[in-house]
Amino acid sequence: MANIETRYLGLHLKNPLIASSGPLTRQPGSVAMLEDAGIAAVVLRSIFEEQITAETSSMYAALENETSAFALEYLRADLPGQLGPEEYLRRLDAIRKRVKIPVIASCNCLSKAKWIAYARKIAQTGADALELNLYHMPVDPEETSEQIEARNVDLVRAVINEVKIPIAVKLSYHYTALPAYVRKLDRAGVKGVVLFNRFLQTDVDINRERIFYAPNYSSPNVLHSQLRWAAVLRNFIHADIGISGGIHSGDDLVKALLVGANVGMICSVLHLHPDASRTINQILTRLQEWMVDKGYADLDAFRGKLRETNLHDGRGFERAQYVKAATELFT
Ligand SMILES: Cc1cc2nc3c(=O)[nH]c(=O)nc-3n(C[C@H](O)[C@H](O)[C@H](O)COP(=O)(O)O)c2cc1C
Numbered sequence: 001m002a003n004i005e006t007r008y009l010g011l012h013l014k015n016p017l018i019a020s021s022g023p024l025t026r027q028p029g030s031v032a033m034l035e036d037a038g039i040a041a042v043v044l045r046s047i048f049e050e051q052i053t054a055e056t057s058s059m060y061a062a063l064e065n066e067t068s069a070f071a072l073e074y075l076r077a078d079l080p081g082q083l084g085p086e087e088y089l090r091r092l093d094a095i096r097k098r099v100k101i102p103v104i105a106s107c108n109c110l111s112k113a114k115w116i117a118y119a120r121k122i123a124q125t126g127a128d129a130l131e132l133n134l135y136h137m138p139v140d141p142e143e144t145s146e147q148i149e150a151r152n153v154d155l156v157r158a159v160i161n162e163v164k165i166p167i168a169v170k171l172s173y174h175y176t177a178l179p180a181y182v183r184k185l186d187r188a189g190v191k192g193v194v195l196f197n198r199f200l201q202t203d204v205d206i207n208r209e210r211i212f213y214a215p216n217y218s219s220p221n222v223l224h225s226q227l228r229w230a231a232v233l234r235n236f237i238h239a240d241i242g243i244s245g246g247i248h249s250g251d252d253l254v255k256a257l258l259v260g261a262n263v264g265m266i267c268s269v270l271h272l273h274p275d276a277s278r279t280i281n282q283i284l285t286r287l288q289e290w291m292v293d294k295g296y297a298d299l300d301a302f303r304g305k306l307r308e309t310n311l312h313d314g315r316g317f318e319r320a321q322y323v324k325a326a327t328e329l330f331t
Pocket of ligand 1: 020021022023045046047106133170196197198216217218219244245246247265266267268269
């Protein structure tokens with residue numbers, strides 16, 4: 001048997017497979033089920049800024065007032081599942097007491113002031129780490145990417161100064177210069193970077209002529225972007241890397257580790273198959289089998305083997321591959 005123990009955010013994990021924030025990481029019962037199935041850690045369902053300002057009962061009213069279009073739709077889509085701030089802490093406490101695996105709390109925040117106090121409560125309640133879900137739709141044409149990034153780095157730094165537990169950040173896909181931004185977060189002291197969040201997909205109901213948003217599940221096809229960015233970022237940052245998005249099999253987890261991720265995270269695959277325990281078992285068994293087959297005794301023997309190392313002039317492997325692929329298409 002290969003040794004698949006690892007570390008993430010300074011926490012010891014029995015293997016590199018984490019259940020990312022989602023419906024199954026909301027209740028003590030389902031988190032215990034994930035632990036029994038072999039998952040190494042869980043990221044709890046996020047609490048949103050809008051929930052900090054209003055308990056669930058008054059949340060509809062709060063949503064109509066000051067909230068981003070994204071958060072509005074997100075919360076509406078799943079309102080019954082949303083918890084108020086005190087209930088979130090009670091749930092965190094219950095989950096922490098029920099399982100032995102590391103429990104990572106998660107919050108989606110916009111403004112610094114509210115988050116500092118709440119992060120302290122999350123840490124006091126016993127979370128092993130906190131993932132800041134930085135998803136934000138930049139719909140304000142007056143706000144530049146520099147401003148948004150500076151605000152986030154400032155927020156992250158403030159939370160890091162406030163609590164002793166490790167802080168990870170979960171990013172969304174679209175940045176003009178992701179490495180520069182991630183390096184700022186790294187220098188601010190984040191212990192982990194999660195690539196990437198997957199949120200509501202915009203769709204159009206052509207009968208009712210309405211835009212609608214719905215949480216939907218991923219397919220393995222979405223893994224490519226995470227693999228690329230993990231491979232690029234691995235050499236630039238000290239923080240751990242978690243890949244979230246499109247890991248559906250043991251092979252996908254192996255790919256994530258090969259490009260330099262410390263852990264792979266799963267959400268959709270746990271919902272797409274009826275038996276979550278079996279899915280987790282299959283992923284971990286496949287990882288073990290692959291390692292034995294390749295003669296790797298532990299994860300460090302191959303982790304990051306396929307990270308990109310020739311990027312310093314901005315024209316290395318990445319550009320070479322692009323040029324090669326593009327020219328082959330037209331010749
Ligand atoms: C129904 C649903 C709810 C989710 N809720 C959250 C959440 O509260 N916070 C968060 O950071 N990510 C949330 N996610 C995103 C997942 O944690 C994960 O990053 C994303 O689904 C990509 O991973 P996957 O391809 O394994 O599903 C949610 C995803 C789904 C499908």
